[in-house]
Amino acid sequence: MSKLERNLEAGNTHSGARSDSILDDLVGYALKRAHVHLNKSLASKLAEYDLRPSQFTAMLIIDENPGLMQADIGVQLLIEPPQVVTLVNRLEKLGLAMRVRCKPDKRSYGIFLSKQGEQTLRQLRLEVRALDAAGTARLSESERTELLRLLKKVYRD
């Protein structure tokens, strides 16, 4: 007797409480859920600045590596060159960053934050830190530290 038949007979439609699922044992699934949880508030906050999470991350990377090439951004963000183009276009249009022909290699640009970009980023750093803390408020400080350590261990090369 198939599950379908059994359920049709029993009138069993939807059993409210979920039995112990394989999902509960998958780190990948827990990662996705946790990421969605934290990303929501982040995206909302950044939207106030017309920014997406990846654009904010790009600003951080640019700030920490001023004058880097677009290709370097792609490597650190794990995205392909065409996405870097639209990303930098966006930051330029917002007046937060700029391309500067300042290299011996005339094909490439040095990417820099503008004054406004640096100032916006200073603000954002504080707000994003606060949001990240809020999203993990259920963890103690030592749990949060341990979580960070374990996550890095998972993805570090």
Place this chain on the structure above:
Amino acid sequence: MSKLERNLEAGNTHSGARSDSILDDLVGYALKRAHVHLNKSLASKLAEYDLRPSQFTAMLIIDENPGLMQADIGVQLLIEPPQVVTLVNRLEKLGLAMRVRCKPDKRSYGIFLSKQGEQTLRQLRLEVRALDAAGTARLSESERTELLRLLKKVYRD
């Protein structure tokens, strides 16, 4: 003197090693990186079955709640009704699941896995478990357990 000027003068282009970044302290960022890491191999494996991760998760949910309604799938997957439609359409087209008019409420369907769906899922469970373990192989068993616990603590309501 701005960062731009400083770097233009010093010829500082891209400082290879990254200084201690705020990114290293954000759980949200570590979550994203770790999720990308694990999701890659999962997506590759599922692609062999013409499935996306969300479709696999849906199959698990259906298997554990046979006869549930599409709306229930949406709630558990955190997606909107239109996405559930295309998802169930896909599973039906692959012969893995089916809609059955088996409810007092004639607007809704009970969603069930087909025989083939159940068999495919049995296989997939094993393979996905193995992939998840492989992706977290750098962790000891106790670390992995602790990571799961912490992640659930972050996203559980």
Place this chain on the structure above:
DNA sequence: TGATAATGTTACCAAGTATAACTATTTTGG
């Protein structure tokens, strides 16, 4: 020098996610 590779760009395409508007049914309240 000429072949090859690298940088950035454009054009294009597949997927995921969201909303609005619609059909068919059910529920509710007068």
Place this chain on the structure above:
DNA sequence: CCAAAATAGTTATACTTGGTAACATTATCA
């Protein structure tokens, strides 16, 4: 009971994100 509101699913649409292919320009190298 009947009209109005709500609900389940669907369609159409759009936007974002991610990717590949093809291209121009410039560097590198054999």
